[in-house]
Amino acid sequence: MDNRLILPLLCAASVAFAAAPFSHDEKPIATVKHHALEKTAPIVTTFDVTRTKEDADKLRFALHVTNNTTKMLELRFPDGQTHDFVVKDFAGKEVWRWSEGRMFTSAMRSETLKGKGETVFEESWDTDGQHGAFTAVATLRSNNFPVETSVQFVLP
Numbered sequence: 001m002d003n004r005l006i007l008p009l010l011c012a013a014s015v016a017f018a019a020a021p022f023s024h025d026e027k028p029i030a031t032v033k034h035h036a037l038e039k040t041a042p043i044v045t046t047f048d049v050t051r052t053k054e055d056a057d058k059l060r061f062a063l064h065v066t067n068n069t070t071k072m073l074e075l076r077f078p079d080g081q082t083h084d085f086v087v088k089d090f091a092g093k094e095v096w097r098w099s100e101g102r103m104f105t106s107a108m109r110s111e112t113l114k115g116k117g118e119t120v121f122e123e124s125w126d127t128d129g130q131h132g133a134f135t136a137v138a139t140l141r142s143n144n145f146p147v148e149t150s151v152q153f154v155l156p
Helices: 003-019
Strands: 028-034 043-051 058-067 073-077 083-089 094-097 109-113 118-126 132-140 147-155
Touching: 028 147, 043 132, 043 147, 058 083, 058 109, 058 132, 083 118, 109 118
Parallel strands: none
Antiparallel strands: 028 043, 043 058, 058 118, 073 109, 083 094, 083 132, 132 147
């Protein structure tokens, strides 16, 4: 394809995607499932970004962590912070970090997941009317099962 056509096509696709109607029901606007060796991996994660019904400027981030085995698993954390969520703009500049300005205990912590059990880490971000393409990054700060996953989304 001619290089002169690629940029205008990408711009047109971005505008069309951003201008699409935005659902205000609680269906995720973006989801990613971490599936590296999923059939044998002890931990499987799903990361959802959802716009809340109550407030159009608020996004909800949910990191679902599932024990993919039939045995109990212990998630070990180096301190009181179990997870983090970060939002970056199109250029990769950090726009928001859930943990910024928060204090966490320095004591090690653990959480046990039953066989085939799940735990969910959820937080909200007030977008303050921002628009454009963003990348959300979810981090499970476990020492023994660390996970970092990201998903891209657009705020019209």
